[in-house]
Every structure is written in C-alpha cells, then in structure tokens.
Amino acid sequence: MTLKRCEIERGKDNLSEGAKMYLLHWEYMAGSIVVHALLQDARADFDLHYVDMGAGEHKAPDYLSINPTGRVPALTLPGGSTIGETGAIVTHLCEVFAQAGLSPQPGDTDRSEFLFWLNVMTTMGYPTVARWNHPERYAKSEAAIAEVERKASADLDDFFDIMEEAISGPKSFLKRGFSALDYYLSMLTEWSANRQALFAAHPKIEAVYLYASQRPAYRAAMNRHALPQAAA
Numbered sequence: 001m002t003l004k005r006c007e008i009e010r011g012k013d014n015l016s017e018g019a020k021m022y023l024l025h026w027e028y029m030a031g032s033i034v035v036h037a038l039l040q041d042a043r044a045d046f047d048l049h050y051v052d053m054g055a056g057e058h059k060a061p062d063y064l065s066i067n068p069t070g071r072v073p074a075l076t077l078p079g080g081s082t083i084g085e086t087g088a089i090v091t092h093l094c095e096v097f098a099q100a101g102l103s104p105q106p107g108d109t110d111r112s113e114f115l116f117w118l119n120v121m122t123t124m125g126y127p128t129v130a131r132w133n134h135p136e137r138y139a140k141s142e143a144a145i146a147e148v149e150r151k152a153s154a155d156l157d158d159f160f161d162i163m164e165e166a167i168s169g170p171k172s173f174l175k176r177g178f179s180a181l182d183y184y185l186s187m188l189t190e191w192s193a194n195r196q197a198l199f200a201a202h203p204k205i206e207a208v209y210l211y212a213s214q215r216p217a218y219r220a221a222m223n224r225h226a227l228p229q230a231a232a
C-alpha cells in the first residue's frame with residue numbers, strides 16, 4: 001500500500017531509535033479528533049495520514065484495503081495491522097498506554113461503567129450525528145429528508161440529556177476524574193449546530209468540555225482538526 005505520510009507529529013518521550021509508530025488516518029472534524037487527543041496524551045509516537053474524504057479517498061482501494069468499512073478514523077498499529085471504529089481504537093489505546101491514566105483498567109471497579117458509556121457514545125451519539133448530517137441517506141423525497149433531519153435532531157437532544165444525567169464528576173464524566181470519555185463527549189459537542197444552546201441546557205456537559213478542551217492534548221488535536229477556513 002502506498003499511503004503518503006503527509007504530516008508528521010511525534011510524542012515527546014518516545015523518540016528512541018527504532019521506536020515503532022502509529023499512523024492515524026484522519027479528516028478535518030472527523031472522529032479522528034478523540035484518537036489524536038489520546039495519542040498525544042499518551043505521548044505515543046505517531047504520524048498522521050490525511051484522508052481526503054471530499055475526494056473520495058476513504059472509498060479508494062488503498063484505504064479500503066486497510067479499513068474495509070471505508071470510515072474515518074482508522075489507526076495503523078506499530079505491528080502493521082490497522083483497526084477502525086473509534087470504540088475499538090479508544091479501548092485499545094487506553095489499555096496499551098495504561099500508565100497515561102486514560103481509563104479505568106481491567107479489574108478496576110469503574111471499568112464496566114467506562115465501557116458502558118463509551119459504547120453509548122459510539123453506538124448512540126456518533127451515528128445520530130451522522131444521521132442528522134446526512135438525512136438524505138435515509139430518505140428520498142425532500143419532505144421525508146426534512147423529517148429524518150428533525151427526528152435526528154430530537155434524538156440528539158435526547159442523547160445529550162442522557163449524557164447530562166450520567167455525568168458523575170464535577171468536571172469529568174466519571175467520578176474518579178478525567179478519562180477518554182471526556183474527550184469523546186467533547187468531540188460530540190464539537191459537531192453540534194448550536195453549542196452555546198447545548199451547553200446552556202446541559203451545564204454538566206459544559207463543565208466536562210471546559211476541562212477536557214483546555215488540556216494540551218485536546219487542543220493539539222483540535223488545532224489540526226479544525227476546518228481550515230475556521231482556523232483562518
């Protein structure tokens with residue numbers, strides 16, 4: 001496969017000769033935000049590979065050969081294999097970089113809570129945003145498309161209400177303090193049409209976002225992922 005490594009970023013503590021690298025396949029404002037922030041927080045040695053979804057690169061044979069779902073993000077592991085799905089990638093990185101304290105580890109009492117809410121975010125939050133962004137994938141007529149969009153918007157409201165109720169820390173999703181859930185939830189708010197209104201109605205989500213988004217790792221991820229015209 002001939003993916004060009006057009007961007008390079010390295011964690012600071014892992015530059016020893018022969019260190020093995022991760023390769024994050026990313027797109028602006030995509031689900032790669034949370035993966036980028038975690039790699040950065042873990043001080044992992046990683047490169048970035050930009051997948052131009054506007055040009056259809058995520059459906060091109062090169063990309064499909066490493067991630068058959070044709071979705072972004074994907075993460076190529078130091079051993080050479082690639083995994084997709086943010087839930088799988090987040091779980092994997094949190095285990096491999098256990099010392100970074102990104103999640104409760106197997107055996108910790110709040111591990112099951114972490115896995116539950118991570119899966120709620122990936123299977124309920126992310127796809128609802130996708131349905132709201134692309135209602136035309138679910139209906140044909142203009143009226144039906146508008147209806148799908150309205151329903152997706154209502155479902156998103158419900159999703160964030162559930163998140164608000166579930167947050168158990170003063171500024172983190174879990175009572176124990178910061179975890180990858182805080183980055184994931186923050187990423188979901190980045191995709192909101194009206195984040196001010198979202199935060200006004202959900203003060204606990206806002207508190208999680210304010211704490212997570214000022215961490216250097218999240219800021220680095222957003223610096224890279226913000227749309228070029230938004231950054232200008």
Ligand SMILES: N[C@@H](CCC(=O)N[C@@H](CS)C(=O)NCC(=O)O)C(=O)O
Pocket residue numbers: 029030031058070071072073084085086087122126130
């Ligand atoms: N379940 C996937 C969803 C990933 C996803 O839908 N990514 C979007 C970009 S944010 C994508 O690749 N869309 C392309 C498509 O739907 O064809 C995950 O959690 O990684």
